[in-house]
Amino acid sequence: MSHYPRASFIKSANAPAGFVPDEGAEVAFAGRSNAGKSSAINVIVNRRQFARTSKTPGRTQLINFFVLREGARIVDLPGYGFARVSEKKRDHWADLIADYFETRASLRGLFLIVDIRRRLTDFDRQMLSFAETVGLPVHVLLAKSDKLKRGQAASALLEVRRELGDVATVQQFSALSRQGEGQARAKLEEFLGLE
Numbered sequence: 001m002s003h004y005p006r007a008s009f010i011k012s013a014n015a016p017a018g019f020v021p022d023e024g025a026e027v028a029f030a031g032r033s034n035a036g037k038s039s040a041i042n043v044i045v046n047r048r049q050f051a052r053t054s055k056t057p058g059r060t061q062l063i064n065f066f067v068l069r070e071g072a073r074i075v076d077l078p079g080y081g082f083a084r085v086s087e088k089k090r091d092h093w094a095d096l097i098a099d100y101f102e103t104r105a106s107l108r109g110l111f112l113i114v115d116i117r118r119r120l121t122d123f124d125r126q127m128l129s130f131a132e133t134v135g136l137p138v139h140v141l142l143a144k145s146d147k148l149k150r151g152q153a154a155s156a157l158l159e160v161r162r163e164l165g166d167v168a169t170v171q172q173f174s175a176l177s178r179q180g181e182g183q184a185r186a187k188l189e190e191f192l193g194l195e
Ligand SMILES: Nc1nc2c(ncn2[C@@H]2O[C@H](COP(=O)(O)OP(=O)(O)O)[C@@H](O)[C@H]2O)c(=O)[nH]1
Pocket: 031, 032, 033, 034, 035, 036, 037, 038, 039, 040, 052, 053, 054, 055, 057, 143, 144, 145, 146, 147, 173, 174, 175, 176, 177
């Protein structure tokens, strides 16, 4: 059973004119390509194939809007691997994301999905800086925690938590074992003001 039985895709946008009306509350999900963002969204919403998962990095260049419940949305932001993208595309991406963060009154929080094996990348630091500029709270999912031994995963969590300090909260997460599912959903609902 889905936690959000009426959840559905609304639309994609590659420019602010295509954003859905700026009402209610929404939480944005971001992550470097292949970090596990689509898989995390599927687990949190508890629906297979809700946000499409892809083994091909960098395919999704659009901002995707989903409704969870009336007036509560999640927004799947495009991510990429830095090396794979042209400067022109990267500039378009940065403009689009900056525009989104700066203009969205309904934006309540950012979920940043990070591959636990890579720790924070330049992509993640850029997303944290977009959020900080507008005073947006951030929650970091250290995804694919099943890929590390328990002790290594615990060290990664401590390391990233130390680096983030007060900038963001952070937890381990696995779409495979569903570790951290409840904690992630609780944080999402806190950001959205649902209960
Ligand atoms: N072992 C493991 N693999 C994962 C996990 N989450 C995602 N993956 C795999 O990592 C790849 C990228 O996942 P995806 O969700 O499409 O990443 P996205 O590009 O960030 O949306 C896919 O092959 C997934 O099956 C996880 O928690 N554990």
